[in-house]
Amino acid sequence: MSAYQAAHLDDIAAEKWPYWAPVRHHFDMGFCGANAWRGGKGDEVIKRHTEGEGGHEELYIVLNGHATFTVAGDEIDAPAGTFIFIRDPLAERVAVADEADTAVLSLGGWADKAFVASEWETGSLDS
Numbered sequence: 001m002s003a004y005q006a007a008h009l010d011d012i013a014a015e016k017w018p019y020w021a022p023v024r025h026h027f028d029m030g031f032c033g034a035n036a037w038r039g040g041k042g043d044e045v046i047k048r049h050t051e052g053e054g055g056h057e058e059l060y061i062v063l064n065g066h067a068t069f070t071v072a073g074d075e076i077d078a079p080a081g082t083f084i085f086i087r088d089p090l091a092e093r094v095a096v097a098d099e100a101d102t103a104v105l106s107l108g109g110w111a112d113k114a115f116v117a118s119e120w121e122t123g124s125l126d127s
Contacts, residue, residue, distance in 0.1 A: 009038075018038065020035060020124070025121070025125055033056070033107065033115060033117065036103055039097040039103075040102070041100050041102075045102055045104045046095035047094065048094035049093065053090070057086065058085075060086075061084075062078045064101060064102065066079045066098040067095045068096050071093045073092075
């Protein structure tokens with residue numbers, strides 16, 4: 001077993017899922033949820049959602065391109081290099097790509113318990 005693994009975003013399931021890169025699954029990581037979301041201008045790169053009661057915190061990082069996030073009703077301009085941390089799992093969030101080739105990395109987990117992969121992720125991997 002190697003001490004590390006490396007992959008470019010374009011090599012993580014891009015043919016099967018052009019808008020979703022299942023980073024956690026690709027590297028078989030267990031410490032947090034990690035997914036990247038790709039899209040063109042006008043695409044929702046982060047779908048409108050909340051994490052719900054008992055949901056986890058999330059950190060979003062705009063890897064390239066430019067997006068506009070709306071979190072709990074506040075609009076946030078997010079060019080490449082922007083970090084957005086959402087502690088409240090009930091805060092509604094959505095992000096729309098403002099440029100072609102926008103990619104956003106999402107990391108999620110709980111501050112007080114071990115990470116467990118969600119059913120939507122594991123179910124999507126089976127399809």
